[in-house]
């Protein structure tokens with residue numbers, strides 16, 4: 001069976017206009033700009049307006065991705081949207097994006113793998129392209145997290161922001177599964193996914209699902225908000241992201257020296273730097289856009305990718321290693337030739 005290659009044909013991102021700076025947070029909790037910058041690398045985050053939903057952010061990022069891929073909206077065969085903060089329990093947010101795009105002719109699916117969601121979604125989309133089922137898939141990571149952040153908890157409220165990133169993953173018509181080193185060989189080389197449900201309590205939103213419905217009491221006690229064991233997560237993040245990267249390199253007989261760019265989940269600059277150290281990749285080759293983004297969960301990787309494509313760092317033919325980690329504990333990497 002011929003396996004087609006799936007490559008990233010277009011990218012887009014969207015940051016809501018409203019900003020929440022470290023100085024703003026100083027007024028809410030006992031923290032300070034210097035501590036936040038030193039411990040996380042974050043200076044400010046975008047926060048969606050009251051009337052802006054996850055699908056609104058996803059729609060804006062998608063328009064950019066469609067434009068940069070130079071395809072028509074009706075060329076989209078499938079929409080996969082990764083999020084932990086859907087507009088509603090149902091319908092799924094991907095269907096709402098489809099409607100906003102004004103198209104009706106494609107299936108639309110949400111994926112829930114927390115901060116690893118986009119990497120998971122890209123891996124699933126890759127299968128549909130490889131097998132020849134679809135030609136163009138809109139893959140999105142989008143979040144409006146601030147509604148699930150407790151702005152009296154200084155451990156978590158300093159970290160998270162809102163945003164969306166989108167890609168068009170397309171069939172590379174120029175090549176099949178025979179590997180060569182030409183630029184026509186653009187596409188996903190492999191993906192590596194993992195999860196460890198036994199450690200789910202390290203990062204969770206306890207209420208709002210079937211285990212715990214939201215009551216006035218729960219709302220009052222912020223039970224619908226993110227709770228986190230930061231120190232333990234930090235270690236697991238470094239460990240699992242390093243592992244997923246090593247698996248990708250080994251699978252493709254590449255070394256750290258072959259990689260042009262690593263795009264890690266933007267959770268904390270110290271986590272990003274520790275992963276780079278484990279891989280022995282210089283920081284100049286690591287995309288770190290957390291300063292003005294914060295942790296936008298499933299959106300960080302496609303947002304950082306879009307920024308680095310638009311500013312010209314990532315060029316056609318570069319080896320790019322995407323890697324993420326999140327609640328679950330999920331993790332995943334995608335190695336691709338951009």
Ligand SMILES: CC(C)(COP(=O)(O)OP(=O)(O)OC[C@H]1O[C@@H](n2cnc3c(N)ncnc32)[C@H](O)[C@@H]1OP(=O)(O)O)[C@@H](O)C(=O)NCCC(=O)NCCS
Pocket residue numbers: 030031032035036039040115154155158203228229230231233234237267268271295325326327
């Ligand atoms: C949350 C995180 C930034 C905290 O950094 P840390 O270096 O582990 O800090 P600690 O929790 O050890 O706290 C150190 C001190 O700073 C204090 N502190 C915690 N948050 C603070 C804040 N926002 N402002 C000021 N001081 C703070 C602590 O109370 C502690 O004080 P103490 O030494 O007097 O007890 C870090 O653990 C982290 O990023 N973890 C991973 C989180 C993550 O990535 N989550 C999402 C995964 S997808």
